[in-house]
Amino acid sequence: MKIDIERIKVDETSRIRKDIGDLASLAQSIQQVGLINPILIDENDTLVAGFRRLSACKNLGYKEVEVRVVEMGGDELKMLDAEVAENFYRKEFTPEEILSTxxxxxxxxxxxxxxxxxxxxxxxxxxxxxxDPKPEVEAAPANPAPAAVPQEPAAGAEAKEDLPPEEIKESEEPSASEPEPASEPEPEPEPGPEPEPEPEPEPGTETTQTPPSPPQPKTAEIIEKDGVRHIKWR
Structure with a gap:
């Protein structure tokens, strides 16, 4: 409700806030958008909270102001707590909020x-x-894991299954055309003891050599068999 601004009584001796600060910005805000938060008074028209707002309205020349009446019953402690709660628990705008505003x-x-x-x-x-809505791009389905393909036996394996065990064993032996694995080099034989030199004949001694025996003469024997002559040497 609205009451005459002169009816509101202010007990400055019991109030905590003495310095009301600069009221220019507050008065400009009230002039543009009006008094958003009503002034709080008790049943005896004594100011409980809103001293700065009341002072700004007086500076603007308002005759009436919007007020809200609360029953205090003359309890000074309750009125003190109401003044502290209005000024102490309010939160100022952050720099980001001011920039956004x-x-x-x-x-x-x-x-x-x-x-x-x-x-x-x-x-x-x-x-x-x-x-213009953007066309929705359907997500490509994930590539499924490739199924295991059964491996077909080789032609040679099928042929071996039809052969008897003896022929399979022979076919498994390495053929002559296949290169044999390289054999490890044989270790070189260790050098043996050097042969002792033959003793030289002492001077003054003669060596006698046995002359070779003359060759024995061979005899030929003529053998006739089935009308064919054969010569057999003895």
Whole structure:
């Protein structure tokens, strides 16, 4: 509800906040959007919370202000807690929130600004492209693991199955055309003891050599068998 601003009583001796600070920004906000949070008073029209707002409204020349009445019953401790709660537990805006507020303000002001024909047409073109839905790209199915392909036995293996065991054993032996594995080189024989030289004959001694025996003469024997003569030497 609204009451006459002069009806509100302020007990400055019992209030904690003495310095109200700069009220220019607060007064400008109240002038633009009005008094958002009503001033809190008790049943005797004594100020409980909202001293800065009340001072800003007086500076603006307001005759009436919006108030909210709470029953305090003259309890000074309760009134003290209400003043502390209003000023102590409030949270200020962070720098990011202040920047976001200013950006949002510029967007709203830009949307309200009157635009010419060309600018409206250009905005319509941009909105058309922004609203164009992008085609959905279906995800390619994952490549399934290739199934194991049964291996067919080789032609030679099938032929071996039809052969008897003896022929299979012979066929498994290495053929002559296949190169034999290289054999390891044989170790070289260790050199044996050198032969002792023959003793030279002492001087003054004669050596006698036995002359070779003359060859014995061979005799021929003529054998006739089945009308064919054969010569047999003896």
């Amino acid at each position: 200013e950006r949002r303000r510029q967007e709203i002001e830009e949307a309200r600004r009157p635009k010419g024909v060309f600018e409206r047409f250009w905005n319509w073109i941009k909105a058309l492209f922004r609203s």
